[in-house]
Amino acid sequence: MIKFENVTKNYDTNVGLEDVSINIDKGNFVFLVGPSGAGKSTFIRLILKELEPDKGNICINGMQVNTLPNRLIPQLRRSIGIVFQDFRLLPNKTVFENVAFAMEITHQSARNIRRQVPQVLSLVGISNKANMYPNQLAGGEQQRVAIARALVNNPTVLIADEPTGNLDPDNSWEIMRLLEQINIRGTTVLMVTHAKDIVDKMNKRVIAIENGRIVRDEYGDYGYKEEDARLHTGDYIGGGYRKYVK
Amino acid sequence: MLNSLKYTIKEAFMQVFRNAAMSIASIFSITAMLLILGIFFTITVNISLAIENVKDDFDTVSIHLLDETTYESASTMILQLEGMSEVEDVHYLDKDVALEQWTNDKFADNADIFDGLAKNPLPNSIEITVTELESAEKVAEVAKTFDGIEKINYYKESVDKLLKITESLRTGMMITMGFLVLISILVVSNTIKLTVFARHKEIEIMKYVGATNWFIRGPFLTEGIIIGIISALLSSGIVTLIYSRVVKAFSMDVSWLLDTGPVPVGFMTFNLAWIFLALGISIGACGSIVSMRRFLDT
Numbered sequence: 001m002i003k004f005e006n007v008t009k010n011y012d013t014n015v016g017l018e019d020v021s022i023n024i025d026k027g028n029f030v031f032l033v034g035p036s037g038a039g040k041s042t043f044i045r046l047i048l049k050e051l052e053p054d055k056g057n058i059c060i061n062g063m064q065v066n067t068l069p070n071r072l073i074p075q076l077r078r079s080i081g082i083v084f085q086d087f088r089l090l091p092n093k094t095v096f097e098n099v100a101f102a103m104e105i106t107h108q109s110a111r112n113i114r115r116q117v118p119q120v121l122s123l124v125g126i127s128n129k130a131n132m133y134p135n136q137l138a139g140g141e142q143q144r145v146a147i148a149r150a151l152v153n154n155p156t157v158l159i160a161d162e163p164t165g166n167l168d169p170d171n172s173w174e175i176m177r178l179l180e181q182i183n184i185r186g187t188t189v190l191m192v193t194h195a196k197d198i199v200d201k202m203n204k205r206v207i208a209i210e211n212g213r214i215v216r217d218e219y220g221d222y223g224y225k226e227e228d229a230r231l232h233t234g235d236y237i238g239g240g241y242r243k244y245v246k
Numbered sequence: 247m248l249n250s251l252k253y254t255i256k257e258a259f260m261q262v263f264r265n266a267a268m269s270i271a272s273i274f275s276i277t278a279m280l281l282i283l284g285i286f287f288t289i290t291v292n293i294s295l296a297i298e299n300v301k302d303d304f305d306t307v308s309i310h311l312l313d314e315t316t317y318e319s320a321s322t323m324i325l326q327l328e329g330m331s332e333v334e335d336v337h338y339l340d341k342d343v344a345l346e347q348w349t350n351d352k353f354a355d356n357a358d359i360f361d362g363l364a365k366n367p368l369p370n371s372i373e374i375t376v377t378e379l380e381s382a383e384k385v386a387e388v389a390k391t392f393d394g395i396e397k398i399n400y401y402k403e404s405v406d407k408l409l410k411i412t413e414s415l416r417t418g419m420m421i422t423m424g425f426l427v428l429i430s431i432l433v434v435s436n437t438i439k440l441t442v443f444a445r446h447k448e449i450e451i452m453k454y455v456g457a458t459n460w461f462i463r464g465p466f467l468t469e470g471i472i473i474g475i476i477s478a479l480l481s482s483g484i485v486t487l488i489y490s491r492v493v494k495a496f497s498m499d500v501s502w503l504l505d506t507g508p509v510p511v512g513f514m515t516f517n518l519a520w521i522f523l524a525l526g527i528s529i530g531a532c533g534s535i536v537s538m539r540r541f542l543d544t
């Protein structure tokens with residue numbers, strides 16, 4: 001469950017989010033859309049407590065995030081799985097090790113890891129590549145590994161920041177089917193995207209942000225024209241440090 | 247907990263090897279630092295020991311009596327001195343006995359040079375052995391109040407001078423050590439900074455997946471400690487080698503200078519190894535903590 005109450009976050013002079021209230025219930029599938037610089041990444045970083053809000057309340061999976069002590073941040077993040085546009089796999093670890101890594105971090109036993117990792121690899125349909133390295137995989141396969149890593153600790157929420165941004169349409173759709181399947185199993189999915197066709201066809205709840213404000217929140221289509229959608233790409237991710245060119 | 251420990255140690259060793267060039271550079275500089283420290287240490291300990299031995303030879307106070315002081319009044323003095331807790335032994339030394347001893351000791355070959363003396367130049371004296379050198383002064387103070395005394399001799403001042411020399415040697419060692427420790431911490435922290443930087447992607451992912459800060463720090467801390475331990479072992483080995491050679495050379499050439507000889511190799515190197523290990527580990531740990539402060543503050 002993700003709940004924002006009148007949340008404001010500014011960066012010096014830039015508006016990040018302005019008086020945003022959102023309620024995403026358990027099991028929801030939500031697209032977060034909007035032009036570049038609208039505040040989508042800010043929204044995600046507030047959920048992860050990478051940023052502190054200037055005003056308002058944030059409640060994630062029953063944890064009051066804005067007052068959560070720093071030592072409980074790991075606990076918060078373990079209840080959230082996260083997937084990025086650029087996959088962020090470790091190049092010197094195999095597929096299996098990349099996923100196992102997320103479990104090692106949470107102090108799990110080798111026995112647990114040996115049991116759990118193959119299960120989640122088979123869920124994302126990449127069991128046969130368990131011993132390969134990321135650079136031996138296609139983009140779509142790498143994203144599956146990233147999703148497996150995000151899921152292996154059984155988070156209640158899966159956040160995907162433009163997960164199909166680096167993928168061709170076929171692979172994008174495969175990832176979407178996977179996310180939908182994960183959602184059906186009960187995981188809340190929050191996906192940031194500029195892919196108009198995907199949002200249109202999926203027909204899920206769509207939240208649109210512009211200039212830090214929610215301008216639309218309803219079930220249905222992407223809501224922007226194709227030309228606008230193109231302007232939305234070339235986004236900054238991860239706090240605006242890196243630019244991704246398609 | 248055990249799983250994390252295994253993970254931490256495994257990762258730390260991998261880091262040390264992956265970053266071999268820098269690890270070796272850090273090991274070299276810490277080892278060099280520990281060796282300099284070791285040289286200082288062995289010298290200081292040996293000199294201190296020598297001085298302790300010398301102190302034993304100088305824990306006497308000698309009261310020279312005037313010629314007119316009778317044996318009876320000397321006896322009352324001796325009685326009073328014997329009552330003091332600082333005094334271990336007191337005895338009266340007749341000037342004729344003293345002369346005889348003196349001539350026998352120092353001028354055994356040509357004792358006849360004193361034959362021509364009409365009068366014994368030495369005084370009668372009371373010879374006191376004090377329990378420890380530091381009490382000599384107190385005993386002398388009491389003796390000053392006696393009548394019929396010519397002068398009081400004791401060696402406190404010369405021993406004090408020696409003590410001052412060791413004291414400044416020790417201070418010098420401390421300052422040099424502090425300086426070297428600081429440099430070593432900087433070198434280690436630079437090495438670890440490189441690993442942290444090389445792994446910043448991994449660290450970022452770890453944070454997203456919910457690793458605790460200590461879990462992230464663990465391998466880096468351990469990396470520093472491993473570097474420290476390797477340096478300590480290396481320098482212990484080298485110091486043992488060098489010190490045993492020096493001790494051997496000493497016992498052949500110059501052992502007659504000291505009554506007791508240098509501190510035994512086993513004792514010295516055993517203690518030094520522990521000091522090296524403690525220092526190496528602290529330097530390694532401090533180095534990694536310093537390097538991680540800026541990188542892992544969230």
Ligand SMILES: Nc1ncnc2c1ncn2[C@@H]1O[C@H](COP(=O)(O)OP(=O)(O)O)[C@@H](O)[C@H]1O
Nearest residue numbers: 011014015016036037038039040041042239240
């Ligand atoms: N670290 C930052 N420092 C200053 N301004 C920032 C920072 N991160 C984001 N912003 C600004 O906040 C606004 C929202 O950014 P962001 O949340 O990244 O948008 P989106 O992800 O929707 O493209 C933009 O105007 C951006 O320039």
Ligand SMILES: [Mg+2]
Nearest residue numbers: 041235236237
């Ligand atoms: Mg963004």
